[in-house]
Amino acid sequence: MAICFHFQSPLKPITFHPSTTKGVPIFRCKASLPTITTTTEPEPLFTSVKSFAPATVANLGPGFDFLGAAVDGLGDFVSLSIDSSVRPGHVSISEISGSSKLSSNPLFNCAGIAAIATMKMLNIRSFGLSLKLEKGLPLGSGLGSSAASAAAAAVAVNELFGAKLGVDQLVLAGLESEAKVSGYHADNIAPAVMGGFVLIKSYEPLELKPLIFPKSQELFFILVSPEFEAPTKKMRAALPAEVGMPHHVWNCSQAGALVASVLEGDVVGLGKALSSDKIVEPKRAPLIPGMEGVKKAAIKAGAFGCTISGAGPTAVAVIDDEEKGKEIGQRMVEAFLEVGNLRSVAMVKRLDRIGARLIDSVPR
Amino acid sequence: MAICFHFQSPLKPITFHPSTTKGVPIFRCKASLPTITTTTEPEPLFTSVKSFAPATVANLGPGFDFLGAAVDGLGDFVSLSIDSSVRPGHVSISEISGSSKLSSNPLFNCAGIAAIATMKMLNIRSFGLSLKLEKGLPLGSGLGSSAASAAAAAVAVNELFGAKLGVDQLVLAGLESEAKVSGYHADNIAPAVMGGFVLIKSYEPLELKPLIFPKSQELFFILVSPEFEAPTKKMRAALPAEVGMPHHVWNCSQAGALVASVLEGDVVGLGKALSSDKIVEPKRAPLIPGMEGVKKAAIKAGAFGCTISGAGPTAVAVIDDEEKGKEIGQRMVEAFLEVGNLRSVAMVKRLDRIGARLIDSVPR
Incomplete structure (x- = not known):
């Protein structure tokens, strides 16, 4: 499937200011804006950077395939440095920690694919990069593991070269990775890059609508991951090809209620939807x-x-109180064991409102 | 199909204060609350009342069958008076103006059915009522004509007897009428009663979510009604029984975007969705x-x-400027004639934020 890059005539670049602190306004991005590539190669601002990108919960019930949310304090790290031993314009993956299953060939690694796509957008020809990936997320858990790696890598490359690209372009770079790994779906990569809740309005052109959950409200995700493999392909194959009209209307109305609940900070309504x-x-x-x-x-x-x-096997529940969330998580772990005969671990995490960000840098 | 009246144990009635002026907060109602009927028969506060209920635009594209909005300055009027010549507990339709096609038998008239349903809810046994219906809306135009009559009648009865019922119950009374006339759908009757945009979350129990369009924003509906009959039954028969998954996901995402646009007062986004x-x-x-x-x-x-x-034939467009709306309406009228060989009339109307209301009353 074609990636909808729109390399149109160069315009003033959208500067993507890194969000390194809490309380930064969530980006309002329209990826339908012309995607911009730099005509001249930017100079690196740093010799090395380190970025973080959060886990994400996609689908959210009736938000199937168009809605996702980022999860605070859980995600992947990418360290990136200028490396004269790497062929200019290329990326080398020097280290992967936290997972033994990932390829260190950048063409077959989420972080590598997204890094290369971002370098192409920035027109990087004179510098080679060395990339270190720290997986904080298990693979295939339904928590947007591939998107977190891709988002962290895209942001790291962008920040290293002066943050010339906007969030829309970083999402597009991440989408290139997602398309190769798990399908052309932006409901993980968009919130991984942008934080908060993001609604995918369209793909051609890519249009992303951040749904701002009120800052005054608390929202906790209870994430319970069982020791079980639920391959995305198998979970996709389980989907019906057609949906009866009554169910279509029902799910549409619940999707509408879900969106309204997010914008109104109504956690009870959000949970119900x-x-x-x-x-x-x-x-x-x-x-x-x-x-x-x-x-x-x-x-x-x-x-x-x-x-x-996402496509599972993690179960996600919502609540507005962290302690209560821990109790609920415990009950969910017990149920996985009792009903499903599966061991599982529970986490209670806040909504991440920031998305992928620079967390460390070494100036040149 | 059964009407989901829930005549549970009597609780404190939800008082429905009439909204006779602009700027009244829109009701936040949960029709899943126990529906209340009065155990004792209330005394009438007035000898006669007159009510108005607005036209409504249902469906709104991807909001099919669960979303509707009320239209200002266009609708039906119901005048209702205590009439000792009418059998106690009954309604007589004394006059219908604005349409020659409607039955004056209250059992086959939208206003009559809703009035009787409301009287039953209020436990009215000792008074007979005389009802006069002024149709301000053409029948079968896709502008919620039957819902406007039903909403006006339900509100008139409720107001006459001291406004004991909440909006949820008035919607249920109106739904009894809608079910007999055009199907068990609340996407016209709910905004006709409540004003603004209303999302129908569920029917069993009935749950209604008002979507508050910001007061600071202007929204105009351009309504162009051609001289053409589009019977609801025929338009329903045109619907597919099944929806392909990609179209389902698309429409769900657009429904979400539509809801977000309403809540954010984003008329451009609303139009696009x-x-x-x-x-x-x-x-x-x-x-x-x-x-x-x-x-x-x-x-x-x-x-x-x-x-x-709704089910047509009226075309609805949206804009944020009245004069611009008139120009657009003219172009739409021309297109109906040129392309469809149909004469049509255009109206430009604001969003109605109030819904059905008392507009006149004569105290006892």
Whole structure:
């Protein structure tokens, strides 16, 4: 599938200011703006940088394939440095920690693909880069592991060369990676780059709508990951090709309610909408042992809603109180064991409102 | 289909204060609250009342069957008086103006059915009522004609007896009428009663979510009604029974974008989302001569978006400026004639933010 890069006539670059602190306004980006590539090669501002990109929860029930949210304090790190031993215009992956399954060939590694795509956008021809990836996320957990790597890499390259690209372009660079790894879907990569909730309005051209959850409200995701593999391809194959009109109308209305709940900071409404999917979750949940029991346990324990995170197998529930979230997580872990005979781990994490960011840098 | 009245144990009634002036906060109602009927028969506060209920635009493109909005300055009037010549507990329709096609048998008239349903909810046994209906809306135009009559009647009865019922119950009374006339759909009756945009979250129980369009923003509907009959049944029959997954995801995402645009007061985004339906409009538009050309003409003239209002044949476009709206309306009228060989009339109307209300009363 073609990547919709729009290398149009050069315009004034959209500067992407790194968000290194909390409280930075969430970006309002329209990726339908002409995507810009620099005509002249930018100079690096740093000899090395380190970036972080958060985990993401995609789908969110009726938000299937167009809505995702970023999760605070959980994600991947990319360290990137100018390396004269690397062929100019190329990336070399020097180290991967936190996972033994990933290729160090940058053409087959999420971080590598996104780094190369970002370098191409920036027109980097004179510098070779060395990349170190620290996986803070398990692979195939339904928490946007590939998107976190890609987002961290795209941001690292962009920051190293003076942040010439806007978030829309960083999402496009990440999408190139996602397309090769898990499909052309932006519902992980967009919130991984931008933070918060992001609605994917369209792909051709790419249009992204940040949905700003009010700062005055607290939102916690309870993420319970079982020891179980739920390959995205298998979970995609479980989807129905056609949807009956009543279910279509139902899910559309719940998607609308979900969006309204996010914008209004209504965690109860958000949970209820999250739980209401009649199309995707009913097909996928039976493929994850214990998932239906876990959802029931979460709701019984006080969660406002629960569904499958991404394509699974992680279960995601929502609540507005961290302590209560821990209790609910415990009940969900018990249910995975009792009903699904699966061991699992629970985490309670805030909504990440920032997205991928620079966390360290060494000036030239 | 059963009406989901929930006559549970009596609780403190939700008082529905009439909104007779602009600027009244829009009601936040949860129809999932227990529906309340009075145990004792209330005394009438007035000898007669007059009410108004606005026209409504349902569907709004990807909001098919769950989203509607009320239109200012266009609607139906109901005058209601205590009449000792009418059998206690009953309604007699004494006059219908503005239409020659409606039955004066209250059991077959939208206003009559809603009035009787409201009287039952209020437990009215000792008073007979005489009802006069003034149709300000053409029938079968896709502007919620039946809902306007029902909403006006329900509000009139409620106000006459001291406004004991909440908006949720008035919507349920109106739904009884809608179910008999055009189907069990609340996307006209809910905004007709409540004003503004209303999202129908569920029917069992009925849950309504008002979507508050910011007061600081202007929104105009350009309504162009051709001389053409588009029976709701025929338009329903045109709908596909099944929806392909890609179109389902697309329409869901646009529904989400539509809801976000309403809440953010983004008329451009609202128009774009309104125009984006890939499921219903493509099936129905060809049944209304010229509709596709009218949509193109509206967009070309500067409208932010255009679709079919309700089940048609009225075309609805949106804009943020009244004068511009009139120009667009003229282009749409021309297109209906040129492309569809249909004469039509254009109106430019503001969003109604109030809904059905008392406009006159004579105290006892």
